Amino acid sequence: MQELIERLREDYPNLRLCEGKRFCFRPPRTIIFVLGSDKVEQNSDALQLLHEVGHALLEHKNFATDPERLRMERAAWEKARELCECYGVCYDEEFVEEELDTYRNWLHQRSRCPQCGLTRYQTIDGKYHCPSCEE
Numbered sequence: 062m063q064e065l066i067e068r069l070r071e072d073y074p075n076l077r078l079c080e081g082k083r084f085c086f087r088p089p090r091t092i093i094f095v096l097g098s099d100k101v102e103q104n105s106d107a108l109q110l111l112h113e114v115g116h117a118l119l120e121h122k123n124f125a126t127d128p129e130r131l132r133m134e135r136a137a138w139e140k141a142r143e144l145c146e147c148y149g150v151c152y153d154e155e156f157v158e159e160e161l162d163t164y165r166n167w168l169h170q171r172s173r174c175p176q177c178g179l180t181r182y183q184t185i186d187g188k189y190h191c192p193s194c195e196e
């Protein structure tokens with residue numbers, strides 16, 4: 062993992078890689094990574110890291126709507142797949158699908174109307190509206 066971080070720093074000097082509590086990408090070019098001690102987790106950590114690099118390389122910014130965000134998540138994983146080849150990291154399809162599932166569930170939860178349970182829709186400003194409770 063340490064080695065991968067060093068290589069990424071060399072290959073992408075314009076990205077800022079910082080250690081933190083969870084993996085995330087902060088536009089425009091900061092990537093937060095976690096250094097786990099568990100050996101078993103190392104491959105998924107590397108994958109996560111490459112996924113965040115994917116966001117950065119695709120120049121993802123903050124997004125207004127959730128479907129848009131899901132598209133970006135997918136795109137970043139596709140980018141990670143390419144990066145995996147360059148850096149000799151195993152692209153774990155199952156892990157990626159699990160990550161995306163977590164994301165989809167979260168999205169689904171968010172889109173449910175707390176009053177009637179109906180699926181709400183989102184306008185471009187990111188706000189949710191219920192077709193039944195709102196006129």
Ligand SMILES: [Zn+2]
Binds near residue numbers: 112116134137
């Ligand atoms: Zn992501």
Ligand SMILES: [Zn+2]
Binds near residue numbers: 175177
């Ligand atoms: Zn409702």
